[in-house]
Amino acid sequence: MFAKAEDLLAVVQPSSDGREIIDPATGETVGRAPEHERADLDAAVEAARAAQPAWEARGHAERSALLTRAAQAVADSAEALAELLSREQGKPLNGPNARFEVDACAGWLRATASFELEPQTVSEDAELHYRPFGVVGAVGPWNWPMMISVWQLAPALRMGNTVVLKPSEYTPLSVLALVHVLNTELPDDVLHVVSGGREIGEALVAHASIDKLMFTGSTATGKAIIRSSADTVKRLTLELGGNDAGIVLPDVDPAGIAEDLFWGAFINTGQTCAALKRLYVHEDVYDSVVDALARVAAATPMGIGLDEENVLGPLQNKAQYEIVADLVQAAKDAGARIVVGGNPADDQRGFFYPATIVADIDDANPLVAREQFGPVLPVVKYSSVDDAVAMANGLDVGLGASVWSADRERAKAIAARLQAGTVWINKHGAIDPRVPFGGAKQSGYGLEFGVEGLKQLGQPQVISG
Numbered sequence: 001m002f003a004k005a006e007d008l009l010a011v012v013q014p015s016s017d018g019r020e021i022i023d024p025a026t027g028e029t030v031g032r033a034p035e036h037e038r039a040d041l042d043a044a045v046e047a048a049r050a051a052q053p054a055w056e057a058r059g060h061a062e063r064s065a066l067l068t069r070a071a072q073a074v075a076d077s078a079e080a081l082a083e084l085l086s087r088e089q090g091k092p093l094n095g096p097n098a099r100f101e102v103d104a105c106a107g108w109l110r111a112t113a114s115f116e117l118e119p120q121t122v123s124e125d126a127e128l129h130y131r132p133f134g135v136v137g138a139v140g141p142w143n144w145p146m147m148i149s150v151w152q153l154a155p156a157l158r159m160g161n162t163v164v165l166k167p168s169e170y171t172p173l174s175v176l177a178l179v180h181v182l183n184t185e186l187p188d189d190v191l192h193v194v195s196g197g198r199e200i201g202e203a204l205v206a207h208a209s210i211d212k213l214m215f216t217g218s219t220a221t222g223k224a225i226i227r228s229s230a231d232t233v234k235r236l237t238l239e240l241g242g243n244d245a246g247i248v249l250p251d252v253d254p255a256g257i258a259e260d261l262f263w264g265a266f267i268n269t270g271q272t273c274a275a276l277k278r279l280y281v282h283e284d285v286y287d288s289v290v291d292a293l294a295r296v297a298a299a300t301p302m303g304i305g306l307d308e309e310n311v312l313g314p315l316q317n318k319a320q321y322e323i324v325a326d327l328v329q330a331a332k333d334a335g336a337r338i339v340v341g342g343n344p345a346d347d348q349r350g351f352f353y354p355a356t357i358v359a360d361i362d363d364a365n366p367l368v369a370r371e372q373f374g375p376v377l378p379v380v381k382y383s384s385v386d387d388a389v390a391m392a393n394g395l396d397v398g399l400g401a402s403v404w405s406a407d408r409e410r411a412k413a414i415a416a417r418l419q420a421g422t423v424w425i426n427k428h429g430a431i432d433p434r435v436p437f438g439g440a441k442q443s444g445y446g447l448e449f450g451v452e453g454l455k456q457l458g459q460p461q462v463i464s465g
Contacts, residue, residue, distance in 0.1 A: 001073075001076040001077050002077040002080040002081075002177075002181065003077075003079070003080055004080050004083070005080050005081075005083040005084040005087065007080060008077070008080050008081065008084055008173075008177040008180070008181075009030075009031045009084065009173065009177075011177075011180055012031075012033075012034075012173060012176040012177050012180055013031050013032050013033070013034075013173075014032060014033075014034045017032070017035070018032030018033055018034050018035060019032060019033050019034075019035050019169075020032055021033055021088055021170075021171075021172070021173055023087050023088065023090070023350075024089070024090040024313075024314045024315065024316050024317060024350055024351045025087075025090050025303075025304045025305055025313060025314045025349075025350040025351075025352070026304060026349055026350055027349045027350060030084075030087045030088050030173060031088075031173050033169075033172040033173055033176070033195050034172075034176075034195045034196075035195065035196050035197075036194045036195050036196045036200055037196070037200075038199075038200070038203050040194055041164070041194050041200060041203055041204060041207070042207075044164050044192035044193075044194055045135060045164055045192075045207055045209045045210065046209070047189040047192065048135045048162035048163065048164050048189060048190070048192055049134065049135050049162070049209055050189065051162050051187065051188065051189035051190050052132070052134055052135060052160075052161065052162040052190075054187070055157075055160060055161075055162055055187065055190045056132050056160035056161075058160075060117070060158070060160075063113075063157060063158055063160065064113035064114070064158060065113070066185060066186055066187070067109050067110075067112060067113040067154060067157060067158060068109070068110055068113045069185040070109055070181075070182045070184075070185040070186055071105075071106040071107075071109035071110045071113070072106070072185075073181050073182065073184050073185050074102065074105050074106040074109065074178070074181055074182070075103075075106045077181050078099070078102045078103065078106070079099075080177075081102045081105075081146065081174070081177060081178060081181065082098040082099045082101070082102045083098075083306070084173060084174050084177055085098045085101060085102065085145070085146060085171075085174040086098040086305035086306055086313075087305070087306070088145075088171050088173050088174050089142065089143075089145060089170075089171050089174065089313075089316055090269075090305055090313040090314040090315070090316050090350070090351070091268055091269065091305055091313045092303075092304075092305040092306075092307070092310040092311050092312065092313050093305055093306060093308060094308060094309075094310070094311055095310075095311030095312075096263065096267050096268065096311075097268065097305070097311065097313070098305060101144060101146055101147045102146060104147050104150075105146050105147055105149075105150045105178065107433065108147070108150045108151065108154055108433050109150060109154050111433035111434065112154040112155055112158050112433065112454070113154075113158060115158075115434075115450065115451050115454055116451070117130060117159075117451055117454050117455070117458075122462070123464075125464055125465055126462055126463070126464040126465075127462070127463050127464075128460060128461075128462055129460070129461045129462075129463060130159065130454070130455055130458030130459065130460060130461070131160075131458055131459045131461050132159050132160035132161040132457070132458060132459070133161055133211035133212040133235060133457070133458070133459055134161060134162075134211040134212075135161065135162050135163070135164060135209060135210055135211055135212075136152075136153075136156040136161045136162070136163050136164070136210070136211065136212045136213070136214060136457065137163075137164050137165075137166070137204045137205065137207065137210040137212070137213045137214070138152035138153060138156070138163060138164070138165045138166065138213075138214045138215075139165075139166045139201055139204065139205065139213070139214070139215045139216070139217065139225075140152065140165065140166070140167050140168060140175065140216055141168055141216050141217050141273075142168035142170035142171040142316050142317070143268060143271040143272060143273070143316065143373075144268065144272070145167055145168060145171040145174050145175050146174050146175060146178045148216050149165060149167065149175050149178060149179075150178075151216075151448055151449070152165070152214040152216075153165060153182075153191060155448070155453050155454050155456070155457045156212075156214070156457045157186070157190060157191065158454060158457075159454055159457040159458045160458075161211075161212070161457060162189065162190045162191070162192075163190070163191050163192065164192045164193075164194060164204065164210070165179065165191070165192065165193045165194070166193070166194050166195075166196070166200060166201050166204050167193065167195060169195075169196065169197045169198070170316055170317050171316070172195040175193060176193055176195060179191060179192075179193040202228070205225050205228050205229070206228045206229075206231075206232075208232055210232075210234060211234065211235065212234060212235040212236075212237075212457065213225065213229065213234050213235070213236050213237070214236075214237045215236070215237070215238050215239070215240075216238075216239040216240075216273070217240065217241075218240065218241050219240040219241040219397065219442050219443070219444075222238045222240040222241075222444060225238065226238070235459075236445070236446065237444075237445075237446030237447075237448065237456050238439075238444035238445055238446060239273065239399075239437075239438065239439060239443070239444045239446075239448065240273075240397075240399075240439060240442060240443050240444035241273065241371050241397055241399070241442070241443060242273045242274055242277070242371065242397050242398070242399025242400060242439065242443050243277050243278060243369075243370070243371040243395055243397050243399075244274060244275060244276050244277050244278070244399055244400040244401055244402070244420070244428065244429075245276075245277075245278050245279075245280060245391070245392035245401050245402075245418070245420075246261070246264065246276045246278070246279045246280065246401065246402040246403070246404060246428055247280045247385070247388045247389070247392060247401075247402070247403050247404065247414060247418075248261075248279065248280065248281040248282060248285065248289055248404045248405075249282060249385070249403070249404060249405035249406075249407070249410070249411070249414075250282040250283075250284040250285050251405055251406040251407060252285060252289070252404050252405060252406060253406070254285055254288035254289045254291075254292045255288075255292050257289075257292075257404055257426065258289070258292035258293055258295070258296050259296055260426070260427055260428075261276070261279070261289070261293060261404070261428075262293055262296040262297065262300070264276040264402065264427065264428030264429050265277065265279070265377040265428070266297070266300070266312065266355060266375055266377070267429060269302075269312050269313050269314070269315065269374065269375045270372070270373060270374045270375040270376065270377075271315070271316060271320070271373055271374065272429060273399055274399050274400040274422070274428075274429045274431070274437075275428070275429055276377065276402060276428040276429065277371055277372060277373075277377070278368045278377075278378055278380065278392075279377055279378070279379045279380065280380050280381075280382050280388040280391055280392060281379055281380070281381060281382070282381075282382060282383070282385075282388075283381050283382065283383050286359075286379070286381045289379070290339055290357060290359045290379050291339075293339075293357050293377065293379070294339045294340040294357045297340050297341060297355040297356070297357055298340050298355075300312055300355055302352060302354065302355065302375075303352075304350070312355060312375060313352075314350040314351040314352045314353075315351040315352075315353055315374055315375075316351070317351065318351060320351070320373060320374065321351040321353060321374075323372065323373070323374070324353050324372055324373070324374035324375070324376055325344065325353060327366055327367045327370065327372050327376070328342050328353075328356060328358065328367065328376055330365070330366050330367065331358050331361055331365055331366075331367040331378065334361075334362070334365055335360070336358050336359070336360055336361035336362075336365065336367070336378070337358065337359045337360040337361075338356065338357075338358055339357040339358065339359050340354075340355070340356065340357050341353075341354035341355050341356030341357065341375070341376070342354070342356045342358070342376075353374055353375055353376070354375070355375045355376075356375060356376040356377070357376075357377055357379065358376060358377065358378045358379065359379050360381075361378045361379070361380060362380075363380050363391045363394070365378065368380060369395065371397070385414065389414065389417050389418065392418055393417075393418060393419045395441075396441055396442045397439070397441055397442050397443045398418075398419045398420040398421060398439060398440035398441040398442075398443050399420060399421055399422070399439040399440075399443035399444075400420050400421065400422045400423070400424065400428065400429065401415070401418040401420035401422075401423045401424075402423065402424040402425070402426075402427065402428040403415050403418075403423065403424075403425055403426075404425075404426055405425075405426070408425060408426075411425045411426070412425060419440050419441060420439075420440055420443075421437065421438045421439045421440045421443065422437060431449070432449070433449055433450065434449065434450045435449055435450055436448070436449055436450050436452040436453060437449045437453075
C-alpha cells in the first residue's frame with residue numbers, strides 16, 4: 001500500500017532527466033515523467049507477446065481473481081493515487097473528481113472480473129466462442145486518465161490479452177502510478193505502460209505486433225488511427241469526440257432539475273466526452289431553467305484541487321483553456337448573453353475558467369456547434385420539439401444525449417429519435433460498468449463495458465461439428 005503521492009512518485013519517476021509535469025492549478029512541478037523511445041515500446045510489446053500465452057492459459061476464473069486482487073491494491077492506495085491525480089490533472093479531491101475516479105477504477109476492475117462469458121450455442125452443432133486477440137494497445141486521454149485506462153485494460157486482461165498502455169503526455173504520472181499498483185498483483189509482463197509524446201503514440205498505433213487497439217480521444221486523431229490501422233487490419237475500439245445535446249421539455253420543474261443538469265454538464269469541470277455540452281430548453285421554461293442553472297454555477301466552489309472545499313478545478317492545459325476562452329469570447333461578440341461567469345481573472349496562476357452559463361445564443365454559434373470541453377454551457381431556446389430534435393441531431397457526432405421531462409414515456413419516445421449511442425432520461429453522463437457504452441456517427445465505433453464490451457476484446461470463433 002502507498003500512503004502518499006510522494007511514495008508513488010518515488011517509484012515511477014526516472015532517476016534522472018524526464019519531462020517535467022506541471023500542476024494546472026498552481027503552475028508548480030508535480031514530478032518528472034520518463035520519455036520512452038521506440039526501442040522501449042518494442043521491448044514492451046515483445047515482452048507482452050511472450051507473456052500472453054501463459055496469461056491466456058490461466059483461464060477466466062484465475063484472471064478474474066487476479067483482477068479482483070488488483071482492484072483491492074488500488075483501493076488500498078486510493079488516497080495516494082487521488083492526491084497524485086489531483087495534482088497532475090487538476091481535478092479536486094472531492095465531488096465527482098479524483099477520489100471518485102480512483103474508486104471507480106477499483107469498482108470497474110471488480111465488475112469486469114465478475115462478468116460471465118460462456119460459449120453460446122448457435123445451432124444444434126455449433127458454438128460461438130471468444131478468444132483473445134493477443135496484445136492490445138491502449139491510448140488514453142488526459143481528462144479521466146486513470147479511469148479510462150481501466151476501461152481499456154480491465155476487459156483486455158480479463159479476456160486473456162496482454163496490454164501495452166500509452167497515457168496522455170499531459171497526465172502520465174497518474175497512469176504510471178496506477179499501473180505500478182496493479183502490477184503488484186498481476187503476473188510479470190501482462191501489463192506494460194510506455195510514456196512519451198505523440199511519436200510514441202503513433203508508433204504504438206502502427207505497431208505490427210499490436211493485434212487490437214483501444215483509443216479514447218478526438219475524432220481527428222481517431223480518423224488518423226483508422227488510416228494507420230489499414231496495413232495491419234487491426235481491430236479497433238474508438239471512443240471519439242462528442243458534443244452531447246440535452247432537450248428540456250416544458251413540463252419540468254426548473255429548480256428540481258437544475259442540480260442534475262449542472263453536473264451533467266460540469267462534471268470534471270466540463271472535461272468529459274459524454275458531458276452535456278449544449279442544452280435546448282422550451283421557451284415556456286427557458287428563463288427559469290437558465291436562472292436556476294446560473295444559481296447553481298455561482299454557488300459551486302472552484303479552486304485548487306487539494307483544498308477540500310472545492311469541487312471544480314482548472315482546465316488541464318493551456319491549449320484547452322484557450323479553446324474555451326476563445327469560444328466564449330466569440331459568443332459574446334455575436335451577442336449572446338453571459339448569465340454567469342465568462343470573466344477569468346487576469347492574475348491567476350492556474351488555468352481556471354469560471355463556471356459559465358451562456359443564454360440567448362444561436363444554434364449555429366461555434367460555442368454550440370463545437371465541443372468546448374470546459375466549464376461552459378450554452379442554452380438554446382426552442383418552441384417546437386421537432387426543431388429541438390433536429391438541432392440535437394444536426395451535428396456529425398453522437399456520443400450521448402438526454403431528455404428531461406416529468407413524463408417518462410414521452411421522454412423515451414423523443415429519446416428514440418435522437419442519434420446518439422446513449423440517451424439518458426432526466427440525467428446525463430451516468431455510466432455503469434454493466435451497461436454497454438459507445439458512440440454513433442463520428443463519435444466512434446465499438447462498445448465498451450459489460451459482457452458486450454468483453455466481446456469486443458475477443459476474436460469470435462465458431463466451432464461447428
